[in-house]
Amino acid sequence: MGRVFKIFSGFVMLCGNVLIFYVCMKCVVHVRLRRMESVYERQLEACVRRRQENKQSIQQFRDVKHNLKNYLVSILIYAEHNECEEIIRFVYEIMENGSMKPSSIANSGNLVIDALVDYWHVAAKQAGIDFMTNICIPVEMPFQDADVCLILGNLLENAVEAAGKGKNEKIIKIYMKYDKGNLLLYVMNNYEGKLIKKRNNGFKTTKQDAGEHGVGIPSVRRAAAKYHGLVSIDDSNPGCFQVRVVLYGIRK
Numbered sequence: 001m002g003r004v005f006k007i008f009s010g011f012v013m014l015c016g017n018v019l020i021f022y023v024c025m026k027c028v029v030h031v032r033l034r035r036m037e038s039v040y041e042r043q044l045e046a047c048v049r050r051r052q053e054n055k056q057s058i059q060q061f062r063d064v065k066h067n068l069k070n071y072l073v074s075i076l077i078y079a080e081h082n083e084c085e086e087i088i089r090f091v092y093e094i095m096e097n098g099s100m101k102p103s104s105i106a107n108s109g110n111l112v113i114d115a116l117v118d119y120w121h122v123a124a125k126q127a128g129i130d131f132m133t134n135i136c137i138p139v140e141m142p143f144q145d146a147d148v149c150l151i152l153g154n155l156l157e158n159a160v161e162a163a164g165k166g167k168n169e170k171i172i173k174i175y176m177k178y179d180k181g182n183l184l185l186y187v188m189n190n191y192e193g194k195l196i197k198k199r200n201n202g203f204k205t206t207k208q209d210a211g212e213h214g215v216g217i218p219s220v221r222r223a224a225a226k227y228h229g230l231v232s233i234d235d236s237n238p239g240c241f242q243v244r245v246v247l248y249g250i251r252k
Contacts, residue, residue: 071090075087075090105118105133112145113149116149116152116156117156117174120157120159123160124163130170130172132172132173135175136176137176141183141249147227148183150223154217154219156172156174157216158189160189162241163189172189174187182249183247185247187242188241189240191241217243220243227247229245229246
C-alpha cells in the first residue's frame, strides 16, 4: 500500500511540475507576443503618420508650384531694384509657408524604416536626447520589413529609455548601411550607472530608479538568426552601450 502511495504521489508531483512548466511557457509566449504586438503597433502608427505627412507635403508642393509664377515676378522686381535682403527674406518666407524644409530626420526612401526612425526621433527629442543618424539603404532589401523593424525598434526603444534617464549628456547614434546584399546596423547610446549581464544575454542597470536595459535583445537575436546574422554587444566603455547587427542577404 505504501509503495502504491509513493508511486501515486510521484505521479501527482510529476503532473504538477509538467503543469507548472506548461503555464510558465504559456506566460513567456504571451509576453513575447505582446511585446511584438506593441512593436508592430508603433510601426503602423509611424507609417500612418509618415503617410499623412507625405500627403501634406505633396499638397504644399502643389500650392507652391501653382504660385510659382507670382513668386518669380516678385523676386524679379526685388532683383531689378537690387534689394538682395528682400529677396532672401522672401525666399525664406516661401520655404516656411510651403514647408519645403526637411521635416524628417530619415529620408532613405524606405518608408517603413524612415517612419520608425522618425517615431523614435520624436521620442528622443522629447527626452532631450541628441539623436544622430547616418542611414544609407535602398527602398527594397532581401529582408522582411517586419524583421528589420523588430530589430531596429527594440534597439531604439532600449536606447531612448537608457539615454533618457541620464542627467548630463544624452546621445543616440544610428548607422545603417546596405552593401552587396548585406545590412549593417549600429546603434549607440550613453547611459548612467553600471550594467549587469543577465542569463538571457540582456542587461540591467544598478540604478535604483532604472528599469531593465536590454529588454528585447533576445528578440533581436532571434530575428537576426533568420538571416544567419550576427549580434554584437559592446559595453566595454563605461557609459557607452553599442550594438552591431549584421544581416546576410541572398548572395547571387
